[in-house]
Amino acid sequence: MKNEIVSQITTECPWRDTLLWYETIDSTNNQAKILAKDGVPHGTVLVAQKQSGGRGRMGRSFLSPTGGVYLSVILRPACTPDKLMHLTCATAVAGCKAVENACGISPDVKWTNDLVVGRKKLGGILTELALNGVGVVDYAIVGIGINCCQQSEDFPEEIRELATSVQAVTGNACSPAKLAASLIEALWEMDKALLSQKAEIMDAYRKKCITLGKEISVLRGESVRHGTALDLDEDGGLVVRFSDGSEKVVTSGEVSVRGMYGYL
Numbered sequence: 001m002k003n004e005i006v007s008q009i010t011t012e013c014p015w016r017d018t019l020l021w022y023e024t025i026d027s028t029n030n031q032a033k034i035l036a037k038d039g040v041p042h043g044t045v046l047v048a049q050k051q052s053g054g055r056g057r058m059g060r061s062f063l064s065p066t067g068g069v070y071l072s073v074i075l076r077p078a079c080t081p082d083k084l085m086h087l088t089c090a091t092a093v094a095g096c097k098a099v100e101n102a103c104g105i106s107p108d109v110k111w112t113n114d115l116v117v118g119r120k121k122l123g124g125i126l127t128e129l130a131l132n133g134v135g136v137v138d139y140a141i142v143g144i145g146i147n148c149c150q151q152s153e154d155f156p157e158e159i160r161e162l163a164t165s166v167q168a169v170t171g172n173a174c175s176p177a178k179l180a181a182s183l184i185e186a187l188w189e190m191d192k193a194l195l196s197q198k199a200e201i202m203d204a205y206r207k208k209c210i211t212l213g214k215e216i217s218v219l220r221g222e223s224v225r226h227g228t229a230l231d232l233d234e235d236g237g238l239v240v241r242f243s244d245g246s247e248k249v250v251t252s253g254e255v256s257v258r259g260m261y262g263y264l
Contacts, residue, residue: 001177005047008181012251013188015043015073020263022046025051026053028072029126029143035074036130042076043128045253048178051145067149067165073187079195084140085235086198087111087127088252089205092138093124094190095144095183096208102182103166103174109242110264111211111229111238112252115146119264122165142187161264198234205231215260218250226260 002021009016018041026029028046032055035044048070077084092109099115099122100106107115113125125148132138147165155163166174193201206212211229218225218240227242237249238257250257 001049004177005180005184006177013185015045015184015188016132017042017249019032019184020029020044020046021046022186024048024050024052027051027143029128030072031130031140032074032141032143033073033130036094036141040074042074043191044074045184046072047184049176061135062077067154067176068147069183069186070143070145071180071183072141072143073184073191075138075142075191075199077137077191077195079137080135081129081131081137084129084197086202086205087129087140087142087194088125089189089232089236090123090143090194090201091127091144091187093201093204093208094186095125095160098179098182098186099123099146099166101186102179105169105244108210109205109243111209111232111245111257112236116210116264117164117169121162122164122166122169129154132134133253138256144187146179146183148174148179166211202232202236205236210264211238211257215264217258218242218257219258221253 003018004150006019025048026049032046042202050066051070070228086087095115096107105117107117107122110116114121115123126143130138149167150165152160214229216227227240229238230241231239233239233249238260239249241247
């Protein structure tokens with residue numbers, strides 16, 4: 001599979017030379033952290049066919065059966081963490097572009113880190129940072145998982161109405177190697193623009209974000225507040241007008257957002 005992925009990545013992309021392939025792994029993000037601490041270079045990419053311990057935001061599990069593409073890349077941007085507040089948004093834009101290029105469907109984004117088609121989740125994103133002793137980013141891990149070839153019965157019954165795959169949407173077989181190669185190229189392009197084209201990235205994210213304009217529930221621990229998603233700030237924070245008329249920017253690190261009457 002590794003050779004098949006590499007053969008479909010443009011020769012201009014240096015990340016094709018740092019690709020690591022795993023048939024099964026606990027979590028590509030977990031392994032990426034280990035490698036990052038060992039000093040592997042910027043642009044090291046890990047791709048797995050299956051994860052036994054995939055992770056999502058806020059410590060949630062991320063179901064990762066065979067049939068998906070699970071990928072993490074190690075970045076070393078040498079900046080302060082405030083410069084990377086939009087990293088998850090940038091990754092979502094890149095992920096949408098990659099799926100469209102490889103598979104011919106155009107996902108949307110549920111704020112902040114879910115790729116969706118229709119009313120179902122196609123993929124998820126987990127970004128993580130580590131700082132050095134002077135407060136500069138030592139490394140960033142960008143993780144993304146896309147459901148590629150799964151059928152409905154491959155998902156647990158309790159999430160079948162919430163999850164989908166490229167093949168389930170299109171009715172056609174989808175090449176995981178082609179999708180992985182497309183993701184790597186899109187993330188490479190994202191990395192080049194990450195610090196210099198923030199406004200353009202956020203404009204693209206707004207166009208993809210289907211949460212905007214929706215009535216939503218904002219969950220913080222046991223607390224639930226209802227409101228309307230109005231906009232995004234420059235860092236990707238969600239501007240919400242609550243039912244009491246107050247407005248606040250909420251961030252992905254502190255809350256979860258659901259549609260008022262369901263997932264979306």
